[in-house]
Amino acid sequence: MPRQVYDRGIISIRIEKLTKRFGAVTALHDLDLTIDPGELFFLLGPSGCGKTTLLRSLAGFYIPEEGNIYFGEENVSRLEPHKRNTGMMFQSYALWPHMSVAENVAFGLQERKVSKEEIKRRVGEALESVRMESYAERRPNQLSGGQQQRVALARALVIRPRCLLLDEPLSNLDAKLRLEMRTEIRRVCKEFKLTTVYVTHDQKEALSISDRMAILDGGNILQVGTPRDVYKKPTCKTVAHFIGETDFLEGSITGMYGNMATVETGIGRFDGVLGDPSRPPALNSKVTLSIRPECWELSHERHAERNSVHGRIGEFVYLGEVAQYELVVRDTSLKVFERNPRFVDGANRGEIFASVDPEDVVVLVD
Ligand code: ADP
Ligand code: MG
Numbered sequence: 001m002p003r004q005v006y007d008r009g010i011i012s013i014r015i016e017k018l019t020k021r022f023g024a025v026t027a028l029h030d031l032d033l034t035i036d037p038g039e040l041f042f043l044l045g046p047s048g049c050g051k052t053t054l055l056r057s058l059a060g061f062y063i064p065e066e067g068n069i070y071f072g073e074e075n076v077s078r079l080e081p082h083k084r085n086t087g088m089m090f091q092s093y094a095l096w097p098h099m100s101v102a103e104n105v106a107f108g109l110q111e112r113k114v115s116k117e118e119i120k121r122r123v124g125e126a127l128e129s130v131r132m133e134s135y136a137e138r139r140p141n142q143l144s145g146g147q148q149q150r151v152a153l154a155r156a157l158v159i160r161p162r163c164l165l166l167d168e169p170l171s172n173l174d175a176k177l178r179l180e181m182r183t184e185i186r187r188v189c190k191e192f193k194l195t196t197v198y199v200t201h202d203q204k205e206a207l208s209i210s211d212r213m214a215i216l217d218g219g220n221i222l223q224v225g226t227p228r229d230v231y232k233k234p235t236c237k238t239v240a241h242f243i244g245e246t247d248f249l250e251g252s253i254t255g256m257y258g259n260m261a262t263v264e265t266g267i268g269r270f271d272g273v274l275g276d277p278s279r280p281p282a283l284n285s286k287v288t289l290s291i292r293p294e295c296w297e298l299s300h301e302r303h304a305e306r307n308s309v310h311g312r313i314g315e316f317v318y319l320g321e322v323a324q325y326e327l328v329v330r331d332t333s334l335k336v337f338e339r340n341p342r343f344v345d346g347a348n349r350g351e352i353f354a355s356v357d358p359e360d361v362v363v364l365v366d
Contacts, residue, residue: 010037010193011072011162013058018067020053027053028064029219038193040186042206045216046242051199054216055165058197060084071162087161087194089152091168095140101127101151102136108159126158127151129188146177153188164189164196170205182209203243207231215239231292235276237364240290247334249289253281253363261363262306263287267329269306272361281365288364293324293337295360299353308355309334318344327354 013035020028027050035041043051056062058069060081068077076084095104102123109119127133130150140148149169156164169185170178186209189196200206206213207227215222215230215238223230223239234240237248251265259277263270272289274280281287302308311329323341327334336354343352 009072011195012037012070013041013163013195013197014068014070015054015058016068016070018054018057018064018069020050020057020062020064027219028057031067031219031221033214033221033224035195035197036211037195038190039211040189040196040198040209042210042213043197043199043216044203044206044213044242045201047201049216050219051201051216052167053219055167055197055199058084058163059086059088059165085159085162087156087159087164089149089156089164089166089169091171095148095151095155097140100137100139101132101143104140104151105155105158108155112159122158122160123154126154129157129191130154130184144177145173146181149173149177149181150184153185157188157192157194161194164194166196166198168200169198170200171202178205185209207243215242217242232360232362233273233275234290234362234364236366237288237290240275240362240364245293245335246290247293249291249332251287251289253283253285253287256280256283260358261287263289263363265289267309267332270356270361271306271358272363273359275362275364279365281363285365288366290362290364291334291356291360293335294322294339295356296327296334296336296338296354297356298336298338298343299355302353303355307358307361308353310351310353312351313343316344327352 015031015033018028018031043054045051053062057064060079063078068075105123105126106119109122124133127136130153132147132150132154135143135147170181173181182205210227212224212226213230214224217238223235230239230243240246249265251263253261254264255262259274260271261274263272270289302310309329311327314326314328316323316325318341321339323338323344325336327336
């Protein structure tokens with residue numbers, strides 16, 4: 001069944017030089033960010049980095065000290081929340097216990113003085129879009145956590161918001177429901193072509209369903225990119241550390257070739273790509289290499305002089321489809337993942353070589 005296209009169309013969200021302070025605390029520092037129309041965009045970062053503050057600023061619950069927010073061409077920076085028409089969903093979805101599912105979803109429309117027939121039709125549509133149409137007459141306490149979350153999503157959608165703002169929407173659900181609901185949220189956003197800003201500290205959620213994400217730290221945006229960008233090409237150590245697992249190796253620059261560099265480390269010489277080509281390091285300067293554990297190739301023979309280390313397997317965990325090794329190279333211990341593990345049995349546990357493609361070695365300045 002075709003879904004309605006929203007009255008005001010699909011909008012971009014543009015944030016310009018946004019600063020928000022709470023007394024002495026600057027929660028957001030001079031942020032610039034553009035979210036494309038219909039994009040499922042994530043704000044990702046550790047607790048206290050400013051995610052909720054940014055989301056609440058978009059909704060209109062906080063007025064920034066400096067800067068502007070645009071929905072499409074409209075400057076909404078100083079508009080009251082109800083005039084911004086955003087659909088919101090939080091960690092605690094707070095359905096009213098004394099109302100049925102349908103009444104909970106209808107509430108926002110009654111406030112907006114929508115006619116009875118229109119309410120009935122739109123509540124039906126919203127419940128159908130989250131596959132809850134057969135639960136309309138139930139009370140929230142007769143629903144599972146995941147079903148309550150679907151109702152909360154329907155309640156956000158029914159007002160035909162200009163954008164959807166989600167703050168850690170799945171953190172009250174168990175692991176299995178989280179997996180199910182994140183796919184469901186993506187489906188709904190894409191079906192409605194809704195520009196969506198989704199806040200989480202869970203990198204798996206962000207990597208699995210986002211179109212793009214911003215990594216925040218201390219009120220600053222460190223990097224914006226697709227899941228692949230931020231995972232494969234982190235621009236700084238904080239992002240490399242925050243997203244996925246990585247080995248860091250300290251070293252110094254001995255050669256530079258465009259976006260590539262050669263780095264001498266305590267366990268050998270590596271060619272790698274600059275994480276942030278806009279800030280090329282000087283020759284002989286100190287840098288850090290970031291290498292993902294699954295990028296190492298294990299072998300009994302050395303293939304090349306560079307980008308190859310020679311060590312022995314220390315601790316390891318066998319997980320069936322993958323084994324996680326500690327590879328001990330002199331006084332350095334590297335984390336190495338091997339898919340379809342071959343090096344786990346005793347005979348294979350002597351000296352081994354591990355090599356890594358220069359494309360998988362990211363040279364970071366700080
Ligand atoms: P996150 O959602 O990423 O965990 P927040 O946006 O809630 O982070 O908080 C960012 C910073 O702003 C934190 O240092 C927090 O203590 C501070 N902060 C957030 N809300 C308020 C508030 N209402 N009053 C004072 N400080 C706040
Ligand atoms: Mg928060």
